[in-house]
Amino acid sequence: MQEPTRGARSRRSRWFPLVWVIPSVLVLLVVIVLAARALVATPALRSFLADYPGQSALPAGAPVGFPAWLEWQHFFNGFFLLFILRSGWIIRGKKRPTAFWVRRNEGRFVTRTPPVRIGIQVWLHLATDALWVLNGIAFYVLLFATGQWVRIVPTRWDVIPNAISAGLQYASLDWPTASGWTNYNALQVITYFITVFVAAPLAVITGIRLIPGLALRFAPLDPVFSARVARAIHYPVMIWFAGFIVVHVTLVLATGAVHNLNHMYAGRDDGSLLGFAIFAASVVVMVVAWFALRPAVVTAIAGRTGSVRTMPRG
Template identity: 55%
Template sequence: MGLLKWVAIAVVALAAVVLVARWARELGPVQDFLLQYPGHSELPVNAPVGIPAWLGWQHFLNAFFLVLIIRSGWQVRTTARPKAYWTRKNTGLLKTKGKPTKISLELWFHLSLDVLWLLNGAAFVVLLFATGAWMRIVPTNWDIFPNALSAGLQYASLTWPVESGWVNYNALQVLSYFAVVFIAAPLAAISGVRMSPAWPKGKAALDKAYPMEIARKIHFPVMVFFTGFVVMHVTLVLCTGALANLNHMFAARQDAGWLGFGIFAASLAVMVGGWLLARPIFLRPVAGLMGKISK
């Protein structure tokens, strides 16, 4: 009954938000506000138009790694007695007082995914600034904030903002994407490094400057944020013109054909396959190529 209770509360709260938003939109001052701030901020005149093909690949890889990172991170957090451990052959960074550090297989998988996600993210940021695409997700005008409020009100009233994602994201999308790329991702990285075996051992001053407790208080909420973002992002993509949105994101096309949906379906199958294969029986052989597996 506990779960049903919270579901009922969420449904009632959502219905209340929609009703209040619809009522507010009938008010004269609110209508004037929506006219003045339609929900998107103008881009610089030299901003690129369209979604490049590289962004589609980056989008898939980021989503693939992030889904598995969330899964493995939850396993690390909730697994009391790991079924297997991994020890690196070449001690390198994972070394404690001259001895290689033994970590759970779940943590090895999580850290390996983190490295791949960070490398892909670095490539994404480089391409973002090299092509000028950063102007699409970095606020360049202060009116981004009232426009974000306008877009939020439109979403809440279930009257979606006018979409022109091929040219310009709405203000709420810009702030969300900016937060993901330039705030949440760095926070996940710096807190993850602090909690990992790669953190320098025996450095009292460094440990005092950045305590483990602070990293833990940052890392888990960031994971919750990413989870909520993924759920909301996918929901809005499918509810606000699925075919056109998927063509933008996966096929680099400005139409409502089925190519983007086909690529999305294939990428979803790959993610599901990765999720199903992320089990000890499949991870042991891979981890064994880079270290020693023990119980």
């Protein structure tokens, strides 16, 4: 039998669609920019942008700046999401796990039914999920206890036209100049609101529904909230978080990196390099953790919480 040519093998690669996806996206972005610049040049749009500059006023007494708790919360949130997305993508690839983990049915957590065996990447996904949820609970409590919630929850109807205005400014590459130290632009507010109060709860609820071993407990919900429905929601939510992170980091670095990084990582509104240094250190930590968490390391860590069986290669 004739072996496949190099071109045929390339077309079967999962990366082959990028050959046309990347150029198509670039062309689409150019079209969007040109269309937006043409629109904002019209008298009607100039008047609209003057009436709605892109920022909705905050309630009286709204906090200014970022407290220290939000700075470390921001790092841990990004750190956990990195490995949630990584393990989730591996799970979605449906490759045979290199090892399996089973909870020890002893001590305080004894169940009548035997524990369910799960793949090592599913274990990593659930473990980082649990840490992310704990971090999120602390975030919600502190967010409302300190009044920071008013910065990411729309409180005025003019947030909608202002968000449209901010979107047009971004699309035309004449980006909003408002400082996040005092008030986010309206598009940021809506995006953060969706991420914190819609996407995050959906990720948790659908993720719990998909936990292996809980199918029988959730069986009564099958007519309205089956595992299939949960999975159909869970994946788009993962894409939302991945897209949010890419766009968020890109705009932070492209719209005044030094000041933006000082705001979130150093809690100060100046031009020093402290925020950049802390950000760089956090990136190093993430990169080191990414390469350190090899399958053998994950298996060793998982072995401290249950029984692990490594599968033979081949």
